[in-house]
Amino acid sequence: MRTIVIAGGTDGIGKQLALQFIRNGEYVIVIGRSSEKGEALRLEAKKLDGERKFLFLQADLSIISETIRIIHEVSRRVNHIDQLILCAQSQKLSKVYRETKEGIEHHFSLYYLSRFILSFQFRELLTNATAPLIINVCAPGVKGDIEWDDLQLQNQRSFNSIKAIMHGSRLNNLLGAAFAQSTANTNIKYVLFNPGAVQTKGATEAFDHKMINIFVKLMYKIIGLPVQKAVEPILHFVQSPPEDSLTAYKQNKKLDIAQVIPNKDQPERLVRLTLALIKQKYGDLMINYE
Numbered sequence: 001m002r003t004i005v006i007a008g009g010t011d012g013i014g015k016q017l018a019l020q021f022i023r024n025g026e027y028v029i030v031i032g033r034s035s036e037k038g039e040a041l042r043l044e045a046k047k048l049d050g051e052r053k054f055l056f057l058q059a060d061l062s063i064i065s066e067t068i069r070i071i072h073e074v075s076r077r078v079n080h081i082d083q084l085i086l087c088a089q090s091q092k093l094s095k096v097y098r099e100t101k102e103g104i105e106h107h108f109s110l111y112y113l114s115r116f117i118l119s120f121q122f123r124e125l126l127t128n129a130t131a132p133l134i135i136n137v138c139a140p141g142v143k144g145d146i147e148w149d150d151l152q153l154q155n156q157r158s159f160n161s162i163k164a165i166m167h168g169s170r171l172n173n174l175l176g177a178a179f180a181q182s183t184a185n186t187n188i189k190y191v192l193f194n195p196g197a198v199q200t201k202g203a204t205e206a207f208d209h210k211m212i213n214i215f216v217k218l219m220y221k222i223i224g225l226p227v228q229k230a231v232e233p234i235l236h237f238v239q240s241p242p243e244d245s246l247t248a249y250k251q252n253k254k255l256d257i258a259q260v261i262p263n264k265d266q267p268e269r270l271v272r273l274t275l276a277l278i279k280q281k282y283g284d285l286m287i288n289y290e
Contacts, residue, residue, distance in 0.1 A: 001053070003078050003129075004238075005029045007061060007118055008088030010037035013137060013195060016227045017085060017234060022050035029055045029078075031070055031088070061088045062100050062110035064117065064282040071121045080128035083238055086115045086136045089165070097159040102281045105152035107164035111138075112171040116274055119179050120287045123188070132188045133241045135234055136176055139169035140192040140248035140260045146170055151273060171270065173248070173260050178267035180246035189241045192248040192260065195230045225251075 009018045009030035021028045022045050032038050038056035045054035057073055059066040074081075089111050098106045104113065119134055126132035144166060147153060151171070153164055176192045183190075233252050248255040261267065278285055 002026045002082035003029070003080060004083045004085065005031070005074060005081050005122070006085045006087060007031045007114065008086070010034055010041055010056075012087070012227060013231055013234075014085065014087035015041060016231050017087075018054075019044060019048065020231065020235060021238075022048050022054055025050075025053065027053050027055075027078075029057060029074060031057050031059055031061065033058070033060045061114040061118075062104075062106055064102055064104075064109070064113070064278060067114050067117050068121070068282075068285075071118065074122070075125065078125065080132075081122055081125040082129045082132060084118065084122055084126065084132075084134045085234070086118060086134070086138075088114060089137075090161070094161040095159065097154065104277070104281055105154065105164065107161055107168055108152045108171075111165060111168035112175065113274070113278075115172060116175050117278070117285070119175065119190075120182075121285070123183065123186075126188050127183075127186050131241055132186075133191065133237065134179070134188065135191045135193055135237060136172055137193050137195060137234075138172040139166070139194045140173055140176075141194055141250045141255055142166050142169045144170055146174070146266065146270075148269070148273075151277075174267045174270045176246055176248070177261045177264075178271045181267060184245060188245070189243075190246050191237055191242060192246070193234060193237075194248075194250040195233075196225060196251050 004021050004026050006014045006018055006028065008014045010032035014030070018028050018030050018041065030038065030041060035058045038058055042051065042054060042056055045051050055077070057070055059070045061067050090107065100106055100109050115136060126134070147167060150156070153159055153167060156163070173192060176190045180190050233249060246257060248257055248260045275285070275287065
């Protein structure tokens with residue numbers, strides 16, 4: 001029985017994966033913000049006779065201190081992690097720049113920073129597994145530049161969450177490369193995975209305007225994949241991890257990693273800036289990046 005940790009596992013892709021892993025007899029730890037959704041998922045696990053193989057941990061992963069608390073909680077309960085699946089993301093459209101109580105832009109903190117911390121802080125538990133794997137559900141293949149002088153998009157003329165998510169996806173690409181570089185002498189595999197358009201509630205209810213949401217739902221019925229279909233490549237990676245330390249996929253299509261990470265110096269640069277930000281907002285983390 002494998003131990004699988006899913007960050008952002010009470011909705012959409014994360015929830016679908018959690019239920020499938022429970023059906024397969026795996027031990028699943030789901031991290032999510034909503035205790036109500038966590039309880040609903042527990043009841044679904046119970047129906048599958050998998051309640052004893054399921055654990056929900058409540059946390060707001062946009063908060064560094066909460067992410068660190070959950071890392072300690074998981075580390076107390078298990079001695080290894082076979083798969084770490086990173087799904088936590090807010091798809092709600094917003095044109096308002098919003099910071100967490102720690103003074104960090106919300107999308108940057110949830111979509112990128114929490115994944116950075118979880119990846120590196122769970123490294124030891126991952127190395128204790130036989131075939132450890134991290135799957136970062138983001139959007140490799142999205143083109144664009146890194147705003148090196150404005151990683152949180154604080155100084156943009158007009159902020160919107162779509163821009164923040166796209167920028168966060170490019171940061172996650174560099175995170176994957178940085179992690180793979182730092183763990184080159186381990187057996188941990190890191191997969192950057194773009195599921196494309198998926199018929200999740202978060203995607204189809206991203207707008208506050210009712211008529212726009214109706215239009216988006218109709219559009220996603222045409223261009224989007226059902227969640228059950230969208231998770232199939234992830235289930236395949238879990239069963240047969242890629243051989244390379246870092247790979248990127250858009251659905252079933254393998255992407256050229258040299259195009260996803262065109263500049264080999266950028267991952268280390270991002271790590272240094274990220275650690276400096278964490279130190280400023282939270283304090284030193286014992287992350288050994290070599």
